[in-house]
Amino acid sequence: xxxxxxxxxxxxxxxxxxxxxxxxxxxxxxxxxxxxxxxxxxxxxxxxxxxxxxxxxxxxxxxxxxxxxxxxxxxxxxxxxxxxxxxxxxxxxxxxxxxxxxxxxxxxxxxxxxxxxxxxxxxxxxxxxxxxxxxxxxxxxxxxxxxxxxxxxxxxxxxxxxxxxxxxxxxxxx
Numbered sequence: 001x002x003x004x005x006x007x008x009x010x011x012x013x014x015x016x017x018x019x020x021x022x023x024x025x026x027x028x029x030x031x032x033x034x035x036x037x038x039x040x041x042x043x044x045x046x047x048x049x050x051x052x053x054x055x056x057x058x059x060x061x062x063x064x065x066x067x068x069x070x071x072x073x074x075x076x077x078x079x080x081x082x083x084x085x086x087x088x089x090x091x092x093x094x095x096x097x098x099x100x101x102x103x104x105x106x107x108x109x110x111x112x113x114x115x116x117x118x119x120x121x122x123x124x125x126x127x128x129x130x131x132x133x134x135x136x137x138x139x140x141x142x143x144x145x146x147x148x149x150x151x152x153x154x155x156x157x158x159x160x161x162x163x164x165x166x167x168x169x170x171x172x173x174x
Contacts (some may be wrong), residue, residue, distance in 0.1 A: 005039070006043070006047065008084065009043055011081055012089060012093070013068075014056060014057070014074050015078060015085060016076070016093055016097070017029075017069060017070035018075060019093065019094070020097065020101065020104065021132065022108055022109070023068055023108055025065050026065075026066045026068070027087070028104055029044065036092055055071055055074075056071055056077055057069060057070055065069065110128055110129075112124070112126050112127075112151070114145075120144070120147035122141070122145055123140070123148075124142060124151045125139050126159070135163065
């Protein structure tokens with residue numbers, strides 16, 4: 001039988017993920033729980049791993065970031081065990097999300113990743129996601145890993161500029 005504290009950590013993670021309509025990174029989940037000093041890093045990682053193994057959350061890795069979403073069975077489990085989490089913890093989570101939701105969403109709304117296709121070619125995949133809809137989904141092939149890495153690194157700050165340019169250029173009348 002698992003301990004009540006382990007169950008509580010899992011419920012907290014499920015609750016956080018249920019309160020947002022976008023994925024959260026491992027760093028985002030971890031920072032909130034550590035900031036509030038609910039537990040240590042290793043307990044959080046164990047809880048996340050077990051939730052993934054139990055299919056209560058899904059995991060997707062993009063470049064150096066691991067993103068999590070709650071599943072339907074995770075939502076059902078949360079509803080069933082909701083009374084095990086104190087109103088104070090829920091209040092802390094709600095307050096944190098209210099104060100940080102925009103920044104949290106902004107961090108995960110511009111994924112960028114690359115992989116080697118064949119010797120001397122790298123495929124770069126860049127996206128802008130708003131409310132689970134891909135506003136831009138761009139794939140480019142570049143000759144070097146350095147170029148691929150640079151495109152990914154610059155994407156977060158330049159994606160708005162690129163979108164504006166593409167829209168104005170492509171909607172322009174001849």
